[in-house]
Amino acid sequence: MRFRVLGPVRVAPRTPTAAKPRAVLATLLIQSDKVVSTHTLIDELWGTEPPRTATTTLQVYVSQVRRVLLEGEPDGRQPLITRPPGYLLRVAPDDLDLTVFERLRETGRAAYARRDYAEASRRLREALALWTGPALSGIPHGPTLQTSAIRLDELRAEVLEQGIAAELRLGRHQELVGELMALTREQPLRESLQGHLMVALYRSGRQSEALAVYRRARRSLVDELGVEPSPALRKLQERILTSDPSLTWRPAAPDTPSRTPAPTVPQDAPAVRLPSPLPDFTGRTAELGLGERFLAGTGPVDSRVLAVSGRPGAGKTAFAARLAQAAGDRFPDARVLLTLRDSGGRALSAEAVMAGLLRVLEVPPGPEAAEDLLHARTRGRKMLFVLDDAVSEAQVRPALSVLSDSTVVLTSRHALGALEGVQHLVLDVLNRADAEALLANCGGTAMSEDPASTAEIARLCGGLPLALRVAAAGLVARPHWTPAELARRLADERGRLAALRLGDLDVRGSLLTAYRDVDADNRHAFRVLGLAPLPDFALWSAGALLAADLPEAERRVEELVRARLLEAVRRPDRLTPVRYGFHSLLRGLALEVLAEESPQQAPPATDRLCRAYATLTRHADGLLAPGRDLMPAASAPPAGLDPAAVVGPAPLRWFQEEAPGLLETVRQAHRAGLWRQCAALASAAGGYYEANALWADWQESHELGLDAAREADDSLAEAVLLRSLADLEWQRHHPGAARDLYRLAWQLFTRSGHRVGAGRCLTGEADVLLGLGRVARAERSYARALSVARTEGDPRGEADAVRGLALVAQREGRLREALDRLAVCGAAAGRVGDERWRAYAGRRAAAVSALPEAPLASQPLEVRPGVWLFPDA
Template sequence: MRFQVLGPVRMSPRTPTAAKPRVVLATLLVKNNSVVSAHSLIDELWGTTPPRTASTTLQVYVSHLRKALAGAEDGPGGGPLVTQPPGYVMRVAPDELDLLVFESLRSRGRAAFDERDYARASRLLGQSLGLWRGPALSGIPHGPSLQSTAIRLDELRSETLEQRIGADLKLGRHRELIGELMALAHEFPMRESLHGLLMVALYRAGRQSDAVQAYHRVRRTLVDELGVEPDASLKRILARVLASDPALAWRPAESAPKTPAPADRSAPGPAAPPPADPPPPLWLPPPLADFTGRADELAHGAQLLTAASAPRILAISGRPGVGKTALAVQLARQVQGFAAGRILVHLRDAAGRALTAEAAVAALLRRLLPAGPAGPAVLPSDLGELTDLLQHATRSGALLLVLDDAVSEAQIRPLLTAVPDAAVVVTGHRPLAALEHARHLVLDALGQQEAESLLLATGGPRMAQDPAAVARIARLCGRLPLALRVAAGGTAVQPHWTAAGLARRLADERTRLSALCLGDLDVRSSLLTAYHEVSEAGRRAFRRLGLAPLPDFPPWAAQSLLGTSPKATEELLYALVRAQLLDVRQESPAADGAVRYTYHTLLRSLALDMLDEVDGEDTVTETVGRLGRAYLLRARAADARLTPGRDRLAGMLETAPADLPEGDRAVATPLRWFKEESAGLLEMVRRLHRAGLWDLTCALASATSGYYEACGVWEDWRAGHELAVDAARRAGDALAEATLLRSLGDLAWQRRDAARAVDCHRHAARLFALSDDGVGAARCATGEADVLLEQGEFQRADALYRRALDLARVEGDTRGCAEAERGLALTALLAGRPADCLAALAACASAASALGDARWHGYARRFAEHVRAARGAAPAGWPHLEVRPGVWLMSEAGAG
């Protein structure tokens, strides 16, 4: 299935990571095969306060979606996302969108129910519900349209679920439904129809008193919360339960069995039953009562283990605490048909040391061989003799083995050779890639909904009182089952703890692990087992890579943090990935194969924890500074290509002894590089500020503002520059402060905060004057003139633009000349002087060309073409006016 909206919004081959393109995707999908106007999409994205650049930004989001859909053509018309005035349409086949499949299955299931084909109805409705992966349209912000659609779809899901349960009740599955209905009644305490189904199921299972209690629970809730009594249908069910109404009991559809014929007295009596065979050995831990999720993994494992042909080896790997052993035990208890037994063997001793191959075989033999009168059998010490004995002991039937916490292929290979017909589940941190004939399953953290369900199952009723805190706890625990059980278990046994309080304790990344300890369950100790198994160089790399910005980082950032050669860095990264201490993400399988790395949230906490414990503060500051310089070098290279001549701080801090090669992404594709590193750049500014590296903080923030302005990344622009202004003041660097304030003035103008924009520009101009910097003063004059232009003070704006142009020419500032000429073109156009406007635009284009700025050059030519096409028409009649590249001044005529 190519598109999914029944849960988190996803699409193949690649889902956009940014939220707003996913909002566009979701809006188009829920109105699939219908035109969605651009105005509707803008309303969904920004509500009643769209930015100036709304139309341009929407086009960027649509372009991102088309690129993500690249390679999946949809006939002669091109891809599925088509521009069709007044907006766009997403062409979707019936089997490509889970919503369409759901609606089809639901419709067929309802029809089968109406035809009293309850088995078929249950199957079809169950299949439709199986398409859901969480609340509809989750994972994105909702505008008015998506909000109403999400509510409608979630209600449809509930109705479908109730009808499927109704079909199952008709089929006599009341006992199997009780657990599910109890959970649903807890989740939806005021949905009376669900409570009615629960009462019927309990009554039919012979639990009349429980059915009455279920009624009084929902009645109490309705009276306490809403001040209303249950509806008439629920009261009728109660009356029938109290009256022991036989019509409420289940009756099978088929006729009652016929009375058996009289027995033949001359026939011999029934034979005595044969003696029962002893049950096969069962050496498995008890199943977890709150085991949650993993349905796909269990189904896959059961299919493999019960296959007719050998070998049947499932190797489950994953980081500590992800639930490998729990899954293996659940799977071993679920599958049947192993006459020789189902046995788990721990491959580490009580101190955590790995067993030898001989000890592993011996441990299994002790489970298989019964003790004699003199006690347990004495086993040989030779590995060959042990495997021979094991082969003899397992000849009697099918055997299922769980080999828990394996450390290497060599540890278990002799054991597997001795039992070639056994079904085997192996667990371990590392993928045992060299294990012959094994099928591999790398276990990841639970999904968000599954993680929340586990917290609710373990944490008791107080956990269910705060759904928002539960969701936050799940995220802070990285949805790791061990961490979730520890977190919820602590809340369950502490009467004064709340879910909100637990979320607050887990919020601090550097103290999070200390809060995840309960008795002998310690998440930090569990994670440390994998940390101690790598080399000293690997442990050092693990600690220092924790300083990389979130959410992920590229190999060059790792090389900067580690201070190693590219080859050595690659080897260290591979070792950490193989040890499940680091995750790898491939950006584009079809392109250059570039990868990025990231930590599980709790492993990153461990990395920072160990960094504080092992490395000194000076080492941390030096490492952060080295990474900051690597980011600055690339940000400046990308900015010089994207907005040449803009960054005033570019010459104030040396970043590297040599330029970057042409093939580096910051040089080759600057806009793409900025988008990939956008989150990391802001995080890096914060880290540099926290480390007291003031010059680097200012320089890196300044190098980002060209990208932020071009793409409208307002909040990151504000946050990074405010930190940098503080850094400049702490360093006493007036010129850096002025440069950053001027940029904040441009941001305030973009956000239509005229008073702040003027204040920033004037304050920056004073600082530029004190620093005898004419270039900066000229650019401040242009910025203030832009504010005056928007306020309709065309003459004052024109005077400031002319002053800025004169200053820029004296200082030889080509970019300043381009910006001032652009302003003069606007004032000339607004004054009804199209010839002067065209002359100013020609000068602007010439300056942009000299800079090598294709974006500004294209803007000047595009603007000139519009002026010529208007043939002297007054700007008041224009629907909109582009005042900077991609920034529009909307007239009242164009605002609708």
């Protein structure tokens, strides 16, 4: 094989001679086929004192590694590619010793689980033969390599121990004695090796030596750690003292038929002991109180099973372990935790769960069915079982039926609602105060001294406990970073998950487990829905992105909600009572896997979303401000989208709910180069922005739309957007800028032969002139605009122009003329169906009727619906 990290780092045909390029290569190899950020590589190379030229120097090292890698590629294809926020090294499975080792390890473990000990021994010894020394040796270690080296050496020890266990079951105890004596001298605190040596000696007829091994092991543990040997090692000593017949080796007999197949016991099932509770466990006061009442039997539901559910990274295991540790007095017979996945993250079968329970309870296999063995072991005893990371009701239902006398805490991402007689508890993300407290508890004094940055880190982590812990640990591991620097790195959504990785603590990996648990159709839906607008989206948005009708879209999003990959929020007071959204880190993951696995899906999905938004926005704008829109449809709407059903009779409410997503979609359209869609969508929202004085959104959307119109060489769209921006400048009391924009828009409308648009620009310019006190010039411009509107049959333009003439008449004291003009304005607004403008005309007429005969010219005027002019301002 070409690459080696299980020992000195090597690459064929030539290894880089300098240490730092080798460290770069090693860091990329242990995370092969994953993006390694430049920040991670810089930390690995220089630690707490990176030079100012770190980024440039890293690029030099990467170039050196690329040259070396290219020498071994027969097709000349470069395996090391740049992929933001760093680099990705593609390695064939058989080219890296670590990949081969892990494959052999899994094969050996599977063979052990099915009791094929000869095959297990062979595969595990083949895995060990790949090692040529301590992992990742011969290079300087930063935080990532150091953590990885420790993890790999621990895996090596685990494989060695399981291989020895298989060989003991094959009767090779005499051959193993010498090897085990050497291993126990090297690692005197590793109790499993001591136990294997005791068994090998006893089976070799050396009982006294086996007991001497126990005494030496106990002395080492007491002297070094101040602890007694584990219950398992103490029990083994007792069995040797009493010459327990079951310790004697016998050749394996054929399986005895029984009502159910003999259970297989996965070797990676956890030990009897519970994991140590986190010393800095923070928050969850209410949830802990509910859990403690459940364990005490005083909860609101008479149940013996508590199902704790929550999204990946919510801290379900830590929560369950804390509950179990605190309940020791209530369960004196046993408190055990069983993980319901194997070491590769795959879910255990229901049969393997039963076998795992037998193992943690140290029940020797026999001819009886697993159900009978477990029932006999637990009947009438006070036991607490934590079944961690369940994937379905079917996986745990057989175990729950057997553990009828025991108390069970289940953890799962799913709610497991089909289980009968279960009390449910959902762990959400931490609230703001608890999230900041967790960062302060785990991140040292730096977090406490910068509360503003701590609050921002908590927000960017979305209150997810795992992300908060990794962020805090990263700051502790890199004392040259400040909380402000960490917050800055986390601010980039597309690089956020890369920043939340430290050694084998990887938020992305935890979230990926949930993603990989769902089927292919739902993984596709998860990826594509990452393009949905923030902060949340309606079902029609999902339908557009997925190119699905509403029933199919609803089925997909509800399945993702159940898998905790999406969130559903019910707001009965909203026009759309149920909306969907991502936790911020899960949205980042969705965009990452979309870019990695199916980037070709993004452009058409974004196009469908933009077309749907444009269709609905134009429809809503037509109800809110009939006749305002001058843009032709950019493209056909997605099939099956019914604007009347989505918007209903409440366009203002629809706009209010969709405004954040609308602006985000304008941004997406611009980023995707969907120029005509971007321009049309921005233009369609102008009426809503004006009516609600949303100046910042108005400006951002229209500037993006204007740029898009120019990219598309669409002079009509450019003119429409320029006129709307002129309205914005006028409302902001920037008359010079407004007049320039009106004139530029007029020129473009005229050049395009669009007389209606040109006439409306004349009205806008007249408003500017009126505000500047140039009443006569304003009147002439209003009159020209009115003539164009009537000639072109534009009732909305007519209502707007005659409204201006009414204002002029009022300013000049011609109150009867002003009233007549306002009547014409109201009639024109009625013809176009704009109730807002018709009401404005009536409101202004009432105000004029109440004026004295000679009104002051400086009196404020409502010049448009909801828009006031203060001449002295």
